[in-house]
Amino acid sequence: MEVLYVLLVLLVATRLVGEVAVRLGQPALVGELLAGVLLGIVVTNHGAAFPVLAELPDDPVFDAITDLGIFFLMLMAGLDLRPWKLAEASGRAIVIAVGGLALPLALGIGVGGWLLPASELRSAQALFIGAALAVTAVPVSVGVLLSMGRLDTSAGRLIVSAAIVDDVLSLLLLAILTAVLQTGHQPDTAALLTLAGRVALYFAIAILIGRFLFPWLGGKIGALRGHEFEFSFLILAALAYAVLAEALSMHFLIGAFLAGLFFVRNTIDEETYDDVFGKVSALTHGFFAPVFFASIGIHVSGEALIQAPAFLATLVLAATAGKLLGAGIPARLSGMDARDSLAVGIGMNARGAVELIVADVALRAGLFSVPDPPGAIVASLYSAIVITAITTTLFTPIGLKWLYRGSDPFPDDDAQSAAPPPATKSDRAVDVST
Amino acid sequence: MEVLYVLLVLLVATRLVGEVAVRLGQPALVGELLAGVLLGIVVTNHGAAFPVLAELPDDPVFDAITDLGIFFLMLMAGLDLRPWKLAEASGRAIVIAVGGLALPLALGIGVGGWLLPASELRSAQALFIGAALAVTAVPVSVGVLLSMGRLDTSAGRLIVSAAIVDDVLSLLLLAILTAVLQTGHQPDTAALLTLAGRVALYFAIAILIGRFLFPWLGGKIGALRGHEFEFSFLILAALAYAVLAEALSMHFLIGAFLAGLFFVRNTIDEETYDDVFGKVSALTHGFFAPVFFASIGIHVSGEALIQAPAFLATLVLAATAGKLLGAGIPARLSGMDARDSLAVGIGMNARGAVELIVADVALRAGLFSVPDPPGAIVASLYSAIVITAITTTLFTPIGLKWLYRGSDPFPDDDAQSAAPPPATKSDRAVDVST
Numbered sequence: 001m002e003v004l005y006v007l008l009v010l011l012v013a014t015r016l017v018g019e020v021a022v023r024l025g026q027p028a029l030v031g032e033l034l035a036g037v038l039l040g041i042v043v044t045n046h047g048a049a050f051p052v053l054a055e056l057p058d059d060p061v062f063d064a065i066t067d068l069g070i071f072f073l074m075l076m077a078g079l080d081l082r083p084w085k086l087a088e089a090s091g092r093a094i095v096i097a098v099g100g101l102a103l104p105l106a107l108g109i110g111v112g113g114w115l116l117p118a119s120e121l122r123s124a125q126a127l128f129i130g131a132a133l134a135v136t137a138v139p140v141s142v143g144v145l146l147s148m149g150r151l152d153t154s155a156g157r158l159i160v161s162a163a164i165v166d167d168v169l170s171l172l173l174l175a176i177l178t179a180v181l182q183t184g185h186q187p188d189t190a191a192l193l194t195l196a197g198r199v200a201l202y203f204a205i206a207i208l209i210g211r212f213l214f215p216w217l218g219g220k221i222g223a224l225r226g227h228e229f230e231f232s233f234l235i236l237a238a239l240a241y242a243v244l245a246e247a248l249s250m251h252f253l254i255g256a257f258l259a260g261l262f263f264v265r266n267t268i269d270e271e272t273y274d275d276v277f278g279k280v281s282a283l284t285h286g287f288f289a290p291v292f293f294a295s296i297g298i299h300v301s302g303e304a305l306i307q308a309p310a311f312l313a314t315l316v317l318a319a320t321a322g323k324l325l326g327a328g329i330p331a332r333l334s335g336m337d338a339r340d341s342l343a344v345g346i347g348m349n350a351r352g353a354v355e356l357i358v359a360d361v362a363l364r365a366g367l368f369s370v371p372d373p374p375g376a377i378v379a380s381l382y383s384a385i386v387i388t389a390i391t392t393t394l395f396t397p398i399g400l401k402w403l404y405r406g407s408d409p410f411p412d413d414d415a416q417s418a419a420p421p422p423a424t425k426s427d428r429a430v431d432v433s434t
Numbered sequence: 435m436e437v438l439y440v441l442l443v444l445l446v447a448t449r450l451v452g453e454v455a456v457r458l459g460q461p462a463l464v465g466e467l468l469a470g471v472l473l474g475i476v477v478t479n480h481g482a483a484f485p486v487l488a489e490l491p492d493d494p495v496f497d498a499i500t501d502l503g504i505f506f507l508m509l510m511a512g513l514d515l516r517p518w519k520l521a522e523a524s525g526r527a528i529v530i531a532v533g534g535l536a537l538p539l540a541l542g543i544g545v546g547g548w549l550l551p552a553s554e555l556r557s558a559q560a561l562f563i564g565a566a567l568a569v570t571a572v573p574v575s576v577g578v579l580l581s582m583g584r585l586d587t588s589a590g591r592l593i594v595s596a597a598i599v600d601d602v603l604s605l606l607l608l609a610i611l612t613a614v615l616q617t618g619h620q621p622d623t624a625a626l627l628t629l630a631g632r633v634a635l636y637f638a639i640a641i642l643i644g645r646f647l648f649p650w651l652g653g654k655i656g657a658l659r660g661h662e663f664e665f666s667f668l669i670l671a672a673l674a675y676a677v678l679a680e681a682l683s684m685h686f687l688i689g690a691f692l693a694g695l696f697f698v699r700n701t702i703d704e705e706t707y708d709d710v711f712g713k714v715s716a717l718t719h720g721f722f723a724p725v726f727f728a729s730i731g732i733h734v735s736g737e738a739l740i741q742a743p744a745f746l747a748t749l750v751l752a753a754t755a756g757k758l759l760g761a762g763i764p765a766r767l768s769g770m771d772a773r774d775s776l777a778v779g780i781g782m783n784a785r786g787a788v789e790l791i792v793a794d795v796a797l798r799a800g801l802f803s804v805p806d807p808p809g810a811i812v813a814s815l816y817s818a819i820v821i822t823a824i825t826t827t828l829f830t831p832i833g834l835k836w837l838y839r840g841s842d843p844f845p846d847d848d849a850q851s852a853a854p855p856p857a858t859k860s861d862r863a864v865d866v867s868t
Contacts, residue, residue: 003498004505004676008673011669012670015660015663015666018660019658019660019663022659028660060494060495064437226453226456226462227462227719228715229449229453229720231717231720232445232721232724235445235720236449239441239442239445243439243442275712278712278713279716279717281661282662282710282713285662286662286666287665287669
């Protein structure tokens, strides 16, 4: 029964603070994280009054719920990302995406190499910092741009395309990171080759199943008489992809994401697709995502701010500079004006769920336990990364609103497109905003 | 990650066998239970090959998932049960319901008193048997009657009304049983009075909140800007009701059920209600219910059939005779013909989810651990109760079809009502059929 009590506390806290965040023009995710941080502070200081909550971070049930949170968030991310949008991404968007990924990655690895203490996990920790800084959160950017009525401008479209490309590249990065964490601390060439073979095998299987078996099975579903089979079908497919990913040394989230990606409108009929999409969205945004973000927040310790403030400031700076310059300069070179180029950089700077999932994966893989004693930097590394995610995500809506203050939305579009998009579309886009 | 693997195995097995059951004209629940029993047999005999599955019955994560399964099943049961249907139940339905509850209850307690070995838990065990036999599964009866086109006949309507009254009475019985399990083995008068006071307090609070706070909060939800708030609202309300029930010595499932009951169409607008209902239904029938029924099945041991076959036969006989006579005789006395009276008895004989939940609650409360060693009867009690549920539930569709073989459906209604009910209604009714 404890699980119901825990869920009650987490859901009440996250939904309340999340609502406050949304009203302040921030993504709900920021509020949900802060709710977790607040709960963490309460529990640290008054743990005796809330024994169940105090034991939460070490509870296997809570770990399982967090796993399910990651699973549904990535499934949702896959569902949201349409493969043909990837195919549509222009050469310009790809250059911006690669720049916006490579520079913060390099800066993150550089900061790690410079400041981390020597240990057997040092290079893995540096790679982790780079990966965490390199991530871009498509949902946050989409939500902010939509709320400003700027999604359908040339800068808006470019931000979204580039962020989508970034998302996929980040996952590849995460696959490498997970493998490095699993195969040992300093993988040799043979281990890396084995890993590359497994990754290739996994993607080959996943793509074959997704392209051929999925639509075939989808066509059969209508003939089944059991109840809610379409919903079960998607969950089952995602579970199967996830378990296969683990079996081949990758993180299960890759599987959940790919299953979402292959569950497209033509797999099953359109109406059923929309129905299933709505159900997964409710489960994710109404239940698992808030609980997951709270769980991330609970693990944050304010000591990072006190123990290693310079390190934290360096991370935030490297993250922001990496995106502003890495994405902004290619945008400017491609012929955008200065303001739109800056907007591209700011829009790509939100990190959101994927960075937090990366942090959670690394935390549970024991990445922050070495050297022993860890010293101020490593001890505060997890918290510093989460605080970086919160800070950069907060910065995106504030920065974009400041950049376009007083200016007319849709400067390069006709008046028609200034009208809000049709209901379903806008629902869909808001779906993404946590 | 183990949790995803476990969920994959359970969902694949239950949905496959469940589909076979539905195609054979049986409720999906029967197939899902059997899938669990089969998994249990595989795991018992080849546990070394499936170490994760073999440890399942003792896994805290699995316990938590089972709790969530009970939670969502009871929430769904509450959502399905409309309070005004209770108010509509005729005097005749109430007499049939009370007869159909009291006789199997008495027979169950009698069988327990007769066959159970002496121990400090003997009276609690006898009460458990009585409560398990007394339960009626509204969903199973509705599903079967609907599939036969007999839901809208006078016998059909009477079965459903009486079964609904039984459902509510069963929950009261379960509240008493849980309290007896919690307050100690032989509660004295003071303990029983304290308990009665708590139950009264709980229902008073629950009804006040449900009648006044719920609709008020429901009206405010539309103004919130966070995503999927309506879904979260129902889940939050049910969690709050459940936690409060536990705090007042009742089982949390009472809270989930009541929250569903008070979440009626006028709490929020109709369209939102239908949307939230569909989402909870998907989550319950497409995910948690199959997993829960599988978990019940996994705990079943075929040894009950071998160790205590006479006891098992006595239970099935007492359960069936209790319903056939306890509900059938009042029906006959009220003026129905013999065949419809028998149909009422058979229709009330399906047990379904609530009996299984009662069994699960008792198992986890340690009811089957005394005396030590327990002897053949107590050792096989849990399995015998589950097998009784499966048997009586199987018997309902077979018995009703046999009873009405070759006869015209809707003998007492006009041709119009022989047409299938409108899509939404039929979806709703099938919703209930697990």
